[in-house]
Amino acid sequence: MLFERSRPGRTGYSLPDPDVPDADPAAAFDAEQLRDDLPGLPELSEVEVVRHFTRLSTWNAAVDLGLYPLGSCTMKYNPKINEALARLPGFAAAHPLQPPALAQGFLELCWRLERALAEVSGMDRVTLQPAAGAQGELAGIMMIRAYHEQRGERRSLVLVPDSAHGTNPASAALNDYRVVSIPSGRDGILHPDAVAAAMTPEVAALMITNPNTLGLFETHIAEICEIVHARGGLVYGDGANLNALLGIARPGDLGIDVMHFNLHKTFSTPHGGGGPGAGPVGVKNLLAPYLPVPVVRRLEGSEGTGFTLDYQFPRSIGRLHAHFGNAAMFVRAWAYLRSLGPDGLRRCAEMAVLNANYLLARLRGEWHVPIDRPVMHECVLSDQALKATGVTTLDVAKRLIDYGYHPPTVYFPLIVAGALMIEPTESEPREGLDQFVAALSAIAAEARSDPDRVRTAPHRTRHGRLDETRAARRPVLRWQPERPAGS
Amino acid sequence: MTGDLPRYVPHTPDDVREMLATIGVPGLDALFACVPEKLRLGRALDLPRAASEQEVAGELAALAARNASAETHPWFLGAGIYAHYVPAAVHALASRAEFYTAYTPYQPEISQGTLQTIFEWQTMICALSGLDVANASLYDGASAAAEAVLLALRATRRSRVVVAHGLHPHYGEVLKSYLRALDTRLEWLPCAPDGRSVPVAPALDGDTACVVVQSPSFLGPVQDLRAAAEAAHACGALLVVVVTEPLSLAMLRAPGELGADVVCGEAQSFGVPASFGGPALGFLATRERFLRQLPGRLCGETVDSRGRRGFVLTLATREQHIRREKATSNICTNQGLCLLYATIYLSLLGRRGLRKLARLNYAKAEYLKSRVRATRGLTLPLAAPGFHEVVVGVPDTGAAALARALEAGIVGGLDLAPYEPGLGPALLVCTTELATRASIDRLVERLAA
Numbered sequence: 001m002l003f004e005r006s007r008p009g010r011t012g013y014s015l016p017d018p019d020v021p022d023a024d025p026a027a028a029f030d031a032e033q034l035r036d037d038l039p040g041l042p043e044l045s046e047v048e049v050v051r052h053f054t055r056l057s058t059w060n061a062a063v064d065l066g067l068y069p070l071g072s073c074t075m076k077y078n079p080k081i082n083e084a085l086a087r088l089p090g091f092a093a094a095h096p097l098q099p100p101a102l103a104q105g106f107l108e109l110c111w112r113l114e115r116a117l118a119e120v121s122g123m124d125r126v127t128l129q130p131a132a133g134a135q136g137e138l139a140g141i142m143m144i145r146a147y148h149e150q151r152g153e154r155r156s157l158v159l160v161p162d163s164a165h166g167t168n169p170a171s172a173a174l175n176d177y178r179v180v181s182i183p184s185g186r187d188g189i190l191h192p193d194a195v196a197a198a199m200t201p202e203v204a205a206l207m208i209t210n211p212n213t214l215g216l217f218e219t220h221i222a223e224i225c226e227i228v229h230a231r232g233g234l235v236y237g238d239g240a241n242l243n244a245l246l247g248i249a250r251p252g253d254l255g256i257d258v259m260h261f262n263l264h265k266t267f268s269t270p271h272g273g274g275g276p277g278a279g280p281v282g283v284k285n286l287l288a289p290y291l292p293v294p295v296v297r298r299l300e301g302s303e304g305t306g307f308t309l310d311y312q313f314p315r316s317i318g319r320l321h322a323h324f325g326n327a328a329m330f331v332r333a334w335a336y337l338r339s340l341g342p343d344g345l346r347r348c349a350e351m352a353v354l355n356a357n358y359l360l361a362r363l364r365g366e367w368h369v370p371i372d373r374p375v376m377h378e379c380v381l382s383d384q385a386l387k388a389t390g391v392t393t394l395d396v397a398k399r400l401i402d403y404g405y406h407p408p409t410v411y412f413p414l415i416v417a418g419a420l421m422i423e424p425t426e427s428e429p430r431e432g433l434d435q436f437v438a439a440l441s442a443i444a445a446e447a448r449s450d451p452d453r454v455r456t457a458p459h460r461t462r463h464g465r466l467d468e469t470r471a472a473r474r475p476v477l478r479w480q481p482e483r484p485a486g487s
Numbered sequence: 488m489t490g491d492l493p494r495y496v497p498h499t500p501d502d503v504r505e506m507l508a509t510i511g512v513p514g515l516d517a518l519f520a521c522v523p524e525k526l527r528l529g530r531a532l533d534l535p536r537a538a539s540e541q542e543v544a545g546e547l548a549a550l551a552a553r554n555a556s557a558e559t560h561p562w563f564l565g566a567g568i569y570a571h572y573v574p575a576a577v578h579a580l581a582s583r584a585e586f587y588t589a590y591t592p593y594q595p596e597i598s599q600g601t602l603q604t605i606f607e608w609q610t611m612i613c614a615l616s617g618l619d620v621a622n623a624s625l626y627d628g629a630s631a632a633a634e635a636v637l638l639a640l641r642a643t644r645r646s647r648v649v650v651a652h653g654l655h656p657h658y659g660e661v662l663k664s665y666l667r668a669l670d671t672r673l674e675w676l677p678c679a680p681d682g683r684s685v686p687v688a689p690a691l692d693g694d695t696a697c698v699v700v701q702s703p704s705f706l707g708p709v710q711d712l713r714a715a716a717e718a719a720h721a722c723g724a725l726l727v728v729v730v731t732e733p734l735s736l737a738m739l740r741a742p743g744e745l746g747a748d749v750v751c752g753e754a755q756s757f758g759v760p761a762s763f764g765g766p767a768l769g770f771l772a773t774r775e776r777f778l779r780q781l782p783g784r785l786c787g788e789t790v791d792s793r794g795r796r797g798f799v800l801t802l803a804t805r806e807q808h809i810r811r812e813k814a815t816s817n818i819c820t821n822q823g824l825c826l827l828y829a830t831i832y833l834s835l836l837g838r839r840g841l842r843k844l845a846r847l848n849y850a851k852a853e854y855l856k857s858r859v860r861a862t863r864g865l866t867l868p869l870a871a872p873g874f875h876e877v878v879v880g881v882p883d884t885g886a887a888a889l890a891r892a893l894e895a896g897i898v899g900g901l902d903l904a905p906y907e908p909g910l911g912p913a914l915l916v917c918t919t920e921l922a923t924r925a926s927i928d929r930l931v932e933r934l935a936a
Contacts, residue, residue: 040614323764
């Protein structure tokens with residue numbers, strides 16, 4: 001722990017000699033307004049800080065170390081060129097309030113990315129502003145609300161399938177909508193009759209994830225959109241799983257009115273231990289007046305050339321970010337799009353789907369597949385075949401760590417008991433998938449021969465299984481000097 | 488597709504053939520049989536053709552070169568995003584792929600690097616803010632301020648929000664967006680002529696959930712937080728303090744010690760690249776009794792099966808995973824990579840370095856003020872003391888003054904005309920440690936001319 005390594009008098013930073021006279025804040029402020037000391041920060045030399053964080057880095061699993069098959073999270077390779085480009089000073093040191101004339105490169109990049117995302121999704125307009133997929137959802141539902149209000153309608157419900165991401169209901173609730181859950185069919189997809197039965201004039205929108213969280217394409221999507229539209233509702237598309245559709249089908253063509261993109265999932269921007277994400281939102285023209293401001297606009301005709309920022313959207317939902325959103329992620333996403341081109345993007349979708357179906361084909365014999373249909377980019381298994389051994393999904397996940405893998409997503413989607421959700425992504429070579437299958441197979445065998453070995457995993461990590469209950473019952477959320485160090 | 492394989496996809500034609508055979512389908516098209524024919528795109532996407540790495544690098548370098556930045560110009564523009572020197576070790580460590588290619592630490596046994604960093608960050612934010620608990624970061628300062636207000640609305644079950652003049656105007660806009668659908672009233676207080684907010688007590692009532700005060704304010708002056716806290720608490724409201732330059736907290740007393748119940752804002756200043764405003768680093772800290780109202784992720788200490796100290800994400804029942812529509816907020820991410828930058832930065836500067844840096848930033852601003860006072864045509868319209876950001880009155884218009892500075896190659900600050908027309912022609916000028924005495928002299932000269 002940083003704070004325990006601290007020694008009074010050390011520092012890892014040096015300042016140039018001041019070229020202006022020193023100024024004593026005590027001359028301007030009351031003593032009460034000034035701080036005497038900053039004892040909560042550590043005192044360490046540069047080499048100690050470097051060793052500390054280098055050591056911490058070795059305690060992490062990461063895509064660059066191996067397969068990270070988190071379903072619905074999409075951990076694909078993050079190209080190195082993307083990182084290098086985002087660090088160019090013209091991008092990394094640019095300030096959001098500098099005049100547009102001094103930011104033409106960034107504005108052009110934003111404009112190009114917006115247009116490319118619109119083409120990929122079949123949407124008319126795109127805003128890059130939301131800082132994460134969940135904030136994109138919030139923006140989308142806010143636009144839907146503004147649309148209905150503009151038409152003088154007060155609708156109070158949002159329909160969300162039971163297989164949805166957890167953020168969907170929360171985003172609706174933050175917009176003062178009540179959420180009505182609608183059941184998926186036994187085949188794991190949504191059926192038009194279920195939507196028709198729930199679709200009243202009170203319903204503002206249906207939120208749908210396609211492909212859904214079981215990895216299945218919503219085959220009836222067009223008919224479902226027609227049902228919602230016929231009753232005056234709009235359809236929100238959760239774009240988390242867009243990587244399976246690149247160049248194959250476009251949400252806008254299926255009837256979706258508004259959707260968000262997760263740049264980190266589909267366009268290879270890094271996840272960084274939980275963020276930053278970036279959640280651009282695409283809309284059909286009927287929602288364009290409600291886009292967050294500002295909007296990047298290309299100057300035309302007598303206005304001259306170049307790009308500017310447009311605030312003239314009187315019906316806009318306003319701002320969601322202090323500035324333009326996670327702009328450094330736009331650089332990475334654009335580099336990725338530009339590197340792949342139309343054929344490469346389609347190839348990504350094909351290979352992501354190939355990899356998921358290949359894994360499913362290889363695992364089907366030994367593992368229980370709750371809904372056994374051809375999948376898109378991810379597949380869902382369950383621990384049911386291991387029932388007799390007492391080994392659970394969580395145990396399998398922890399044992400996979402011993403075999404050198406980050407575990408798949410566990411216990412999600414909620415509609416599958418003991419779910420193990422695997423997303424290999426397009427960047428994983430076949431050999432990697434075969435080795436992963438071998439590991440899962442070995443664990444299944446262990447579960448029968450030596451279940452305790454699996455139940456007490458992981459064994460080869462720096463830490464054994466962590467006590468999450470204790471953390472929640474007695475929250476310790478910061479280091480304090482008076483507490484004994486460690487246990 | 489024809490030609491070379493995309494460089495990020497490893498499959499050879501043989502791989503594809505054999506994998507299709509294992510699946511038992513005749514071709515790639517068959518994998519998409521679940522997508523009805525009429526829903527398929529049926530053409531290639533209309534995007535530029537694939538480019539080599541060399542071409543991509545060239546094109547983006549050309550775009551980057553068309554942006555001014557603190558690396559190309561003497562820079563006096565702040566207003567919520569600040570140009571500071573970032574030690575090389577910050578980039579070197581944060582660029583480690585074990586950090587940036589990791590996901591949310593859902594499997595704590597193999598995510599201790601990320602988790603311990605979050606725990607150390609939470610500890611540092613508690614120290615700077617003077618409060619008990621902090622979360623693992625939010626999108627940016629503006630959404631952190633909005634989340635702080637939502638916290639206060641939940642905690643007090645009241646519906647009125649009073650915002651002191653001087654909140655960053657973009658934060659005010661974000662707040663409006665977040666509250667639009669909820670049954671709340673949002674009201675703004677005027678500020679005194681010296682730049683400090685007026686005493687808030689008369690504006691408050693039993694329906695007020697919180698008072699929001701930014702300090703130093705958008706225009707620079709440090710606010711009287713003790714008075715604001717007393718007024719808020721007298722009517723049962725919370726004091727939410729917004730900080731857009733947390734370096735100031737190394738010089739100014741912790742808002743928590745002055746009575747703030749929530750301290751939130753933007754921590755980009757701590758080593759995070761400006762990057763056109765994002766990704767940024769929202770922070771949020773509060774008192775222990777509001778722990779379960781705190782949005783976003785939290786990292787907690789625990790022990791493992793062998794009794795060793797370790798860290799996990801905790802109290803997730805407030806999150807969207809479990810209660811869904813009853814979740815505290817819809818946030819399901821944090822700014823992990825940005826908080827890593829900040830934690831490394833704060834570790835390097837440490838207890839003494841951060842204070843010295845704050846003092847240097849303050850001295851640069853005081854020097855600027857002394858130059859402005861000595862220069863005919865320029866004024867300091869706000870008398871209250873600030874940190875490193877100053878409103879400078881200029882003779883003609885802010886735009887003309889900025890244009891004169893730019894002719895000398897200097898980005899001179901923010902024209903306040905769109906934000907504070909009542910001030911007359913004025914700029915918001917920021918001096919960090921990057922501002923040299925010579926560039927300050929030159930700027931002042933150009934603004935006056």
